[in-house]
Amino acid sequence: MNAEIITIGDEILIGQIVDTNSQWIGQQLNKIGVSVYQITSIQDDKEHILNALKEAQERVGIVIITGGLGPTKDDITKKTMAEFFNDGKVIEYPEVVVHIQKMFKKYNIPYKKVQQYQAQLPSKATLLMNNLGTAPGMWFYENNTVFVSLPGVPYEMKGLITHQVLPRIQKKFKLPFIIHKTIMTYGQGESTIAERIEDFENNLPPDIKLAYLPSFGRVRLRLSAKGENKEELETALNAKVNEVYQLIPEIITGLDDDSSLEKKVGELLKKSNQTIATAESLTGGKIAATLVSVAGSSAYYKGSFVTYSAETKIKLLDVSAETIKKHTVVSGEVALEMARGVKEKLQTNYAIAVTGNAGPTADHNDKSVGLVYIAFVSDDKEIVQEFNFGQPREKVINRTVSKALEILQKEIH
């Protein structure tokens, strides 16, 4: 079963916001065996919406629409869907009226009659109760196609997808299994890897797809399969993964399997009941934020210092002024003292620290842009590594974060 996601709202088209909703919906649909065939972002415009609905209906069996369900004039999704289905009748849902009144009371906002409009749905719609907001979701089944309309507010949309939409889709369709296995590599470019696994790739069965995903110095190899029998799929994919392992053993860091480096680092720390802290310069807290993004990270993540200036490195992390003078702020020696300092201050088992020059301009101590030092310290080991991540700034920062996590994954046990 194929799906299309349609997001409605000029804010995406003019670049005012990033469309993170579609990514999340794509992941959820994939997990229950629905492939996303296309994602389409369109304007708050009646003709445009009607046209997009018509095109989507020709392409897929499930259409998920987000956005345009608010109570204001620029929110035209509900009206337009009614027109699309030739549905002139409206039904008011008393339970939605009660729910909206309750919400307004809770947040101490006077309830206004205009809110009642939110409780009225086209007669062909099935109500999808939205416990986190005032705009209900709608489910239509017309012309052999499921149409689901949801509010664009991320947490409201997520609640509706999880509790209402996915269970209904699973009940309505007999769905296959979709499995992805992602092999993480480092140190070689995609063309080199492609050359090394050329025979393997040429001999893949048609129902297994291989994709190369290069990103900041690492290439992920994603193998995907779709089928009725989950165990057979797993077996087939695992066999293929093993073949790749045998062809390029020395550049594989592991399997991704839906789980990120930060999650793996977290698992390693939890399992061994150990803790970690971070000290960052050029990455400005991005390593910390990445580690903390994992739910439950408070069990092992003790804290972070973002020390931009030489002065704060000395004051907060006990880096010696002597070391900075002798080696400059962008040096392995300073990275190491930062790591030692934060480990000592926060009394953790591990610490990682980074210092470097992300650009765009070289700083006064004249080290070249892109130069980065990462130091890792544990109870019985100290490592310092030098990298040159080139430019631009964004790439240097992201590669530093990725490399730091890679080192943690390798060294923590």
Add this chain to the structure above:
Amino acid sequence: MNAEIITIGDEILIGQIVDTNSQWIGQQLNKIGVSVYQITSIQDDKEHILNALKEAQERVGIVIITGGLGPTKDDITKKTMAEFFNDGKVIEYPEVVVHIQKMFKKYNIPYKKVQQYQAQLPSKATLLMNNLGTAPGMWFYENNTVFVSLPGVPYEMKGLITHQVLPRIQKKFKLPFIIHKTIMTYGQGESTIAERIEDFENNLPPDIKLAYLPSFGRVRLRLSAKGENKEELETALNAKVNEVYQLIPEIITGLDDDSSLEKKVGELLKKSNQTIATAESLTGGKIAATLVSVAGSSAYYKGSFVTYSAETKIKLLDVSAETIKKHTVVSGEVALEMARGVKEKLQTNYAIAVTGNAGPTADHNDKSVGLVYIAFVSDDKEIVQEFNFGQPREKVINRTVSKALEILQKEIH
């Protein structure tokens, strides 16, 4: 002139990555007067690509395609574009070969013959030199439509858009001006605001559009206009902005004008040559990361403490154990001592600190989920505020960040 952005790659559809490229391209096109009519994300599949190109050509005058230009088998964009334009001839560009060889030499990777393919373009393509990667961009003008194909790697794409694509579009088309003014409000919901400015909205001229963008407790009102005369547009929009200011004066925090709260906070600090530091609990460094995301922030941003546990709050920020015992970790008293502590440690003019319970489960000290305290400290002022941001976790964290920045914008001068 309308444009469509087409992103090619299953990684977006299965939710493996977020499509941030399209947002950025949308912003850049808007700035030179091109409206993005639609964004379409499609699979690495020949028929799908051909179909999307055909549909886009019927809708818009400029089609920007990203992705699928790598050297591996799953990268089929170049071949497919050649087929779309019935272009069987290929031209090899010696300057691209030289550039690729140089890149490989710089990064110390053996140059392979397979790379040569990257230097070969369909004969109808105009070469767009990519100085940051091996895949050149391509510019086609066929059937009165501009087609631009770019690599999907963000910094390569950005370089090509900035230096090659935008100047060419501006040269080729006489473009109008597109202007957006966004009015930031707080404290009232979109339906209440809509009611208050109903007459204003009903009397807007057809060439000025109004949109409501609710997000984590704040509603942004975006007024957009498009026209040939920039000054006339500015005057007309400014008049409309003034009308809104007169209708809802007490809930407006300012104009957005493309600049975010964190940028404004940065400008305020730079102008007065003052500094700031942050101490965060539930937000895990997100306030720091937001402040640091502004280029040049090292001039005023001194550093951050992420203190998850009561223990680190005591150890790093000199919060008193007595205070925590008496008031619990989630209290105004603790927020205030955190702010004082970080201000003292980093010797800044301002400090902001947050503590709270983001959920999903209430913690052992039994304060309800969603409860957040924000403390602001300057040389001559201390403020503590209590909020309940409800749930879920994501909303609590984001509203805390947004509220903290709002307080900074209000209090710094």
